[in-house]
Amino acid sequence: MIARLSAGHRLSRRTILGPGDDCAILRPARSSQLLTIDSLVEGVHFKAGWGRPEQLGARALAVNLSDVAAMGGTPTACVVNLAIPRTATMPFVDRLNRGLRRAARGAGVDIVGGNITSAREFAITIALLGDVGVQVMRRDAARPGDDIFVTGTLGDAALGWRILANKVRAPARARAFLVNRYLSPSARIEAGARLARLKPVPAAIDISDGLLQDLSHVLDSSRVGANLDETKVPLSTAYREVARDDLSHALTGGEDYELLFCVRTSLSERELSRRLGAQVTRIGSIRRRHGLQMAHIKLPASVGYDQLRG
């Protein structure tokens, strides 16, 4: 079973010994290392039948890649734990592995080990290592006067989830775009690595829990506050088509895996976007006074993405 996790997966020279022994053996890294762990659980993070198993395997890696991207690192090697119910078919597991391996290859990540256990519900947990250069982006580094930027567009994945859950209807083209944003998120690895080379080093976080919640993590860690112009939050054409002027998905919907970063820079949005290879939008600024002030909306008492929505 475990061999299936790595079948056909070529390993880099960095890996001395891949799957098959008690541990993998990796050559010593020259730079500091990043380490993160994340999990997708059936019924919580996905529902069986919503997407292809290949997408699920790729997504399990993407959520970890996004953590490394948010620190400005380069992902290198991972180990995978699969919890599989007896009802799972081998083709399902094989297809999941195929998606995982393809995603790993695409990101330059070695799958160096794995563990498979029986369980009542399906879960895939990945621990990922990454290299980081001299500069690393932390969420506690936001300073008063920094501008707040986000990459890409927000709220697409949350809308995609609502479409799959039959809570929202959408025209075919918008539906395909939004559902794909939910099922096949792509981590901003390249943009993260380029961001980490800026001076001063930005503070950064990936938007996994929702813009307001993830921004509040940055504010709490950095002991600062922010002014946010919610009308500036970047929305996709599909989002506008489906949700009109309802900003809630963009503000509190999670799993977009875009980057939020804070930096004082003379670069314009356009220059920053060109330099990062990703569309960048300024949505506010960091201030000394604690709290999050929005331009038009009064914040509800509870914001953020409810992971238990399933």
Next chain:
Amino acid sequence: MIARLSAGHRLSRRTILGPGDDCAILRPARSSQLLTIDSLVEGVHFKAGWGRPEQLGARALAVNLSDVAAMGGTPTACVVNLAIPRTATMPFVDRLNRGLRRAARGAGVDIVGGNITSAREFAITIALLGDVGVQVMRRDAARPGDDIFVTGTLGDAALGWRILANKVRAPARARAFLVNRYLSPSARIEAGARLARLKPVPAAIDISDGLLQDLSHVLDSSRVGANLDETKVPLSTAYREVARDDLSHALTGGEDYELLFCVRTSLSERELSRRLGAQVTRIGSIRRRHGLQMAHIKLPASVGYDQLRG
């Protein structure tokens, strides 16, 4: 919640940034690195109420420590994924974390990150990093003529499990010993590190699936066979008291987390035991011809520890 995973946990100088950001940051290691992942799932690897939550937390780390021990490494840092049902109480999680932290402290391991997710069943998954010296023990290094040794005694954990499951009765003192061997296994880190300094370097594996199954992993990887004298398999006094001459638990019962190693050495059992700081018993030898030949027992078609016994 995640903060609880590391509350009161002091980190070594090796860790630049512990829990609380997207990733942990670790200083570059001078030596090669070991990486492994393992998981305990409720209903598969443990039953709620069988032991104290502290024991469960410690055991989740021990199964990973044992993998590092089997390669001769020194464990350094880990990340933890907790899948928690809504029915779990905070005191349970706090006590589990306390046991985990204590075990980590005892093993010199930094808990550098974690993730908590909701789930229907409780599971704890840990990915562990370790340092390894010039010599590393692999399971594919057994050579014809090597003697086969094991540390400690075997079958105790399997009997402990059967006692907890009310499948076997035992006098109070034997019961306490055997149940403890199941609930609180201790990884052979020191013995593994010392073993890896022997010349030639032994082949090694930890006994997690059962002696016959784990030995067969070594034989398959090394493309060799073995003669095994099952009457030499070391048994505890409690084991003999409860199981009498039934060797099956010692041969196929898993979760003892002792080490099996193969090496050609002029050292006696007693000298080896002294050098490793652990009782060592010679139980057979590696031969060129494939297959596993036992001295008195004809092997059943299917051997090994059935993880799905729950």
